[in-house]
């Protein structure tokens with residue numbers, strides 16, 4: 001089989017972004033406790049399952065993210081799977097607001113990472129392995145605990161828009 005060369009349009013980042021935007025995902029907020037004890041979190045839709053035995057998940061972070069060293073050095077992080085009625089938080093945790101946790105109902109989980117109450121599920125992880133992935137870093141986490149909290153409709157991301165999915 002010969003390798004088909006991609007044409008310039010297919011190769012472009014903007015085309016790839018557009019094509020991938022047609023893959024519907026859920027929405028998470030990945031959280032971590034900073035060395036000073038305060039919480040940090042960002043909206044992430046690159047979250048996915050990896051393995052059941054051992055229990056592994058992954059997500060990827062833009063290497064330009066100013067908080068990347070937090071995740072490179074942390075003893076853990078948490079995945080908050082977001083509900084449709086929390087899309088305002090998904091927007092806030094992707095935006096410019098200085099205090100993303102203002103008025104957010106959250107607590108520290110058993111592993112010491114911030115958990116957003118009223119999320120659909122919480123997954124607490126410790127680092128398993130990090131991988132270079134082009135302009136992103138892939139963080140694989142070992143699941144320490146996974147808790148389903150609610151059957152409310154889920155936040156969804158499709159064609160660049162936040163929406164919702166109801167089963």
Ligand SMILES: Cc1cc2nc3c(=O)[nH]c(=O)nc-3n(C[C@H](O)[C@H](O)[C@H](O)COP(=O)(O)O)c2cc1C
Pocket residue numbers: 027041042043044045046047059060061062065066067090091093094095157
């Ligand atoms: C729906 C959605 C999904 C996102 N998924 C990711 C992701 O998987 N990885 C990533 O690095 N940024 C992702 N972002 C962008 C980050 O949330 C954003 O760059 C980050 O909050 C910037 O944080 P900072 O201002 O603290 O650097 C996503 C944004 C949105 C709205």
